[in-house]
Amino acid sequence: MRTLGPAGAVLSTLIAVTVFGVVGGLYALYFATQVAGSSPGNMTSFLAAHGDAFALAGILGALAGSLALVVVALLTGVRFADQWPMRIDGPRLARWLLAGGAAFVVLIPLTALLGDARGAKVYVEAYRSATAPWLMGVAIALAGPVFEELAVRGLLLPAFARTRLGVRGAVVLTALVWALAHAGRHPAAIATLFAFGLLLGAARASTNSMTTPIAMHVAWNGALVALLATT
Numbered sequence: 001m002r003t004l005g006p007a008g009a010v011l012s013t014l015i016a017v018t019v020f021g022v023v024g025g026l027y028a029l030y031f032a033t034q035v036a037g038s039s040p041g042n043m044t045s046f047l048a049a050h051g052d053a054f055a056l057a058g059i060l061g062a063l064a065g066s067l068a069l070v071v072v073a074l075l076t077g078v079r080f081a082d083q084w085p086m087r088i089d090g091p092r093l094a095r096w097l098l099a100g101g102a103a104f105v106v107l108i109p110l111t112a113l114l115g116d117a118r119g120a121k122v123y124v125e126a127y128r129s130a131t132a133p134w135l136m137g138v139a140i141a142l143a144g145p146v147f148e149e150l151a152v153r154g155l156l157l158p159a160f161a162r163t164r165l166g167v168r169g170a171v172v173l174t175a176l177v178w179a180l181a182h183a184g185r186h187p188a189a190i191a192t193l194f195a196f197g198l199l200l201g202a203a204r205a206s207t208n209s210m211t212t213p214i215a216m217h218v219a220w221n222g223a224l225v226a227l228l229a230t231t
Contacts, residue, residue: 001082004073009159012072013151019068020147024061028053048122051130055139062143069150084154087209096203100216103199104223107192114188127228137225145217152178152197153204153213161205171201196220 004012025043031053032040040046047054073083127136152174160170175197179190200213 002078003083003158004076004078004155006159006163008073008076009155012069013155015072016065016069016147016151020061020065023064024057027060028057031057044122048125049129051126051128052132052135054122054126055130055132055135058139059135059143062139062147066147066150069147069155073155083158084150084210085208086211087207088211089207089209092207093212093215096207096212096216097219099203100196100199100220101223103196104220107195108224108227111186111188111192114186124228124231127225127231133229136228137222140228141218141222141225145221146214148178149200149210149214149217153200154210157201157204167205171198171205175201 028043028047031050032038032043032046035053036046036050038046047057070080074080123136123140127133130136156177157170157174160173161167163170165173175194178197179194182190182193185193200216203212203216204210206212
């Protein structure tokens, strides 16, 4: 079984994140200039006011980024099944999903209590402005989680687990990197993401499968979309 080492995993992730940003950014720019006929000074605020474009930019970026991850890895001779095992163990998957649900019930209210009451404001505004809210659901609860898990728990975690950090150190490191990648959020939200990242990493390491962290992340973000729908 061959998987990418730390250098290859980091490089592949950086390439994929760049592709994500470029593709999503180009679509956002196209929408702003060719569809909406404007030249926004603040693209984030503009997209928040155009939820469908916000969602499509995220979906297209995530699809392109995920494809880039897989293509770069496969070009190095890595087999998809080795790098991203997708085994399903029903009982263990159910237990991890319950653990993720319990964490959500505890951490999300605590995050709001500590100061992040509105969460990511831009997502709230984008959801409200969307004419097709289901697109926001696909972007937040499916496309984003799959891309992030393929990169963080699929590439980075197993790569750093083979170093002196070991599995536990790799779980902590990738949770920290993933949380800090959401810079700009309230510190309470960053802390919540770090805690959830630890849970996702533990699930990946325990089951040796990508199915579990992907399912947990999709369920978590799906619950967040449900909350957006009620705000």
